[in-house]
Amino acid sequence: MPAKILVVEDNLQSMKVVTMTLKYHGYNLVQASDGEQALEMAVKEKPDLIIMDIRLPKMDGMEVTQKLREIPAFKRTPILVLTAYAMKGDKEKFLAAGCDGYIPKPVNTRQLPGLVADMLAKGRNKTT
Numbered sequence: 001m002p003a004k005i006l007v008v009e010d011n012l013q014s015m016k017v018v019t020m021t022l023k024y025h026g027y028n029l030v031q032a033s034d035g036e037q038a039l040e041m042a043v044k045e046k047p048d049l050i051i052m053d054i055r056l057p058k059m060d061g062m063e064v065t066q067k068l069r070e071i072p073a074f075k076r077t078p079i080l081v082l083t084a085y086a087m088k089g090d091k092e093k094f095l096a097a098g099c100d101g102y103i104p105k106p107v108n109t110r111q112l113p114g115l116v117a118d119m120l121a122k123g124r125n126k127t128t
């Protein structure tokens with residue numbers, strides 16, 4: 001069974017680029033376009049990895065991540081942040097919120113499959 005990836009993104013173009021790229025590499029994709037839907041889809045679909053936009057309607061990606069980390073089933077699910085807004089110190093904030101890595105926007109479609117494969121193989125940092 002291919003790994004299932006939940007992509008949370010409210011920008012249609014960015015959603016399309018990410019999902020098409022990962023589908024092409026054989027992954028099973030599910031989508032959410034706002035923070036509340038992200039929580040619902042995560043609980044319903046039990047993805048192996050989550051790609052999370054930060055600026056989202058209803059609930060931002062950091063809050064969604066924090067809420068997911070409170071649910072035992074999601075303690076070990078890798079979450080990669082997807083955002084154009086990584087300023088100095090943002091990476092630390094994302095990690096503190098429970099994210100495991102960072103994908104800059106616009107997405108580099110040649111790098112994305114490798115990042116996802118590495119994260120799936122490695123899993124979450126065991127100390128967190």
Ligand code: MN
Binds near residue numbers: 009011053054055056
């Ligand atoms: Mn957004």
